[in-house]
Amino acid sequence: MELKPSAHRDTFARDHLPPPDQWPELLFDLPGVRYPDRLNCGAELLDTTVERFGPDRPAFVDGTGEIWSYGELRARVDRIAHVLTSDLGVVPGNRVLLRGPTTPHLAACWLAVMKAGAVAVTVLAAQRPLELAGICETARIRHALCDIRAVDDLVKAEVPELRICTYGGEGPEDLLSRSASHPEVYEAVATSADDVALIAFTSGTTGRPKGCMHFHRDVLAIADTFSEHVLKPRPEDLFAGSPPLGFTFGLGGLVIFPMRAGASALLLEQSGPRQLPEAIERHRVSVLFTAPTAYRAMLDGLDSHDLSSLRRCVSAGENLPEAVWTAWHERTGIPIINGIGATELLHIFISAADEAIRPGTTGVPVPGFQARVVGADGLPVPDGEPGLLAVRGPTGCRYLADERQREYVRDGWNMTGDTYVREPDGWFRYVARADDMIISAGYNIAGPEVEDALLRHPDVLEAAVVGRPDEERGQVVVAYAVLREGARRDAQAVASLREFVKAGIAPYKCPREIVFLDALPRTATGKLQRFRLRNAEAERAEAERAETDTGRSGADTGRTTSPSAHPLE
Known part of the structure; x- marks a missing residue:
């Protein structure tokens, strides 16, 4: 669309707008958004x-x-x-x-x-x-x-x-x-x-x-x-x-x-x-x-x-x-x-x-x-x-x-x-951010759905779910959780949470690992920075591949990690 004459003496902002062919189509069909x-x-x-x-x-x-x-x-x-x-x-x-x-x-x-x-x-x-x-x-x-x-x-x-x-x-x-x-x-x-x-x-x-x-x-x-x-x-x-x-x-x-x-x-x-x-x-x-x-x-x-x-x-x-x-x-x-x-x-x-x-x-x-x-082709997909x-x-x-x-x-x-x-x-x-979809053993798993299941537990204050690279499954589901003060943070708590999630959603969506943290990584505006969790899991997967003698591949595990010991720090 053609821009109206500007009142700006400093034209930096207008000069650095994207080229017109890269603009989204703008709609002014609603009478209330037609301005002089x-x-x-x-x-x-x-x-x-x-x-x-x-x-x-x-x-x-x-x-x-x-x-x-x-x-x-x-x-x-x-x-x-x-x-x-x-x-x-x-x-x-x-x-x-x-x-x-x-x-x-x-x-x-x-x-x-x-x-x-x-x-x-x-x-x-x-x-x-x-x-x-x-x-x-x-x-x-x-x-x-x-x-x-x-x-x-x-x-x-x-x-x-x-x-x-x-x-x-x-x-x-x-x-x-x-x-x-x-x-x-x-x-x-x-x-x-x-x-x-x-x-x-x-x-x-x-x-x-x-x-x-x-x-x-x-x-x-x-x-x-x-x-x-x-x-x-x-x-x-x-x-x-x-x-x-x-x-x-x-x-x-x-x-x-x-x-x-x-x-x-x-x-x-x-x-x-x-x-x-x-x-x-x-x-x-x-x-x-x-x-x-x-x-x-x-x-x-x-x-x-x-x-x-x-x-x-x-x-x-x-x-x-x-x-x-x-x-x-x-x-x-x-x-x-x-x-x-x-x-x-x-x-x-x-x-x-x-x-x-x-x-x-x-x-x-x-x-x-x-x-x-x-x-991915830009064409509408069927409803559902x-x-x-x-x-x-x-x-x-x-x-x-x-x-x-x-x-x-x-x-x-x-x-x-x-x-x-x-x-x-x-x-x-809503299903997930596009980069929050986890593909594990051929299943598409939406991280927010697993988070919602975890949040139904009375001990869970916050939850974030990401995929960790895995040679056998492509990715495995890993959950990070912030618990209420006084809640247990041990292997028994991990097992209890996993059983709770399995009772609410399909078992294949259940986290393979649960990590307890005091706080999740967030921006200054409070948005969850899942990319930091994904990066941490990618680094951990790479480290495990280099330590083939650990014998942990494919095991259901739970980590009760303190923030100071976690790779996010």
Whole structure:
């Protein structure tokens, strides 16, 4: 498609979009995702919301209970935008790195970057100097707004010519001190609807992160598809959740969706499973965004907290096991809205809510999106057969100068890397990541199915299943499990778990080995890094081949390995 004239003076982002023939086909059939040629998503989320609902409605709440109204938020955002353009010399199209814990100040910085017509690159507070240096090099970043508490690693990254402006500190150079002398009104840059608004880097579950470029219209499209038609927020809702704003799941769930609906968001610096129930009770949260592992971890503490204010719970980031969905529903009465999204498409594109939810399935394409299951040849496979999930809609993959664009987009479809089954009535059921399928002695075994069986055991908090190379079977199933405190971690526990799994699924899917760990390897956003487990098993298989005198080949075994002794370390 032909791009509209850009408002960017720094054209780096547009210059490094993939060639047009490598773009996915974009769909604008849904009336709500047809936008004018000139569009600034920051102005739409903030200024238009103030016009619709008034300036006194609460926008953000921090962990102390301090409330920022929409009017106060707009004044702060506009002052920061003045600092960006007048003091720091940011011009439309410049990339601005944002770093800090989840706070209203970080959200205000993001909105200011939008209104200034720059490109936001929000990184995770957990990322280290080497990672930060790589992101800055890839995106050619020369400006950064950083929480004073998170600045040390950014300084250690030693990014050439990077100008860092901190906030939350003292002195006249602090962003908040600078902004106090500027006007409360800033006229948003009249960006094109298809000017790049943000570059989101993938979380690294499969290796080297990729920069995903999204337009101003994309930011609104995720609110006008999933949020509008599936989540259905209300202006009186209070959103909260665990994903950071550097993770597009968090950016959508904690900033874009509530603001588009005139609702408010509780932005917590500490938002793990231990903190969330207390925060929900204290602030009367009604909409919760978090990952399956957090829902599982919160189950033990539900009896001591009042969660009656919740009306919507959303899960994404990784597959939601049916066992977790069922346990949460039985304890709270709230059906979790499961969804699959991707950084490449910005947010959720398959989901279901309310009476449409079917535990154990993801759902149907969100209005505005299409999905199908295809074979290696790119052609649809019959319903009921597993294949690769292909998706298209109003958003899609545009990697920043990355040769992997050709792998992700094929024949106009975004290939998500997930194995799915489409049921005859159109529902989509998750099987595994494409590289998580285990082929053992001719059987196709989906790792997540085995994980779900393990998670049904009351002692298992987390589970990850991978294949280990095996000369006789091709691969054997190996499970990694995190157990409840006080649970046995010996050979008897291994035998008990294996028998439990065999009672729930076909015996050939049962793990040949079970490894107990204190924690599973995860990204900073909480996604499981199965590739690290696969790599560890491949190294172990190679070592065993070199030690042919061990006599262990083909035996059913259990390992009770401490993290310090495990090859992941």
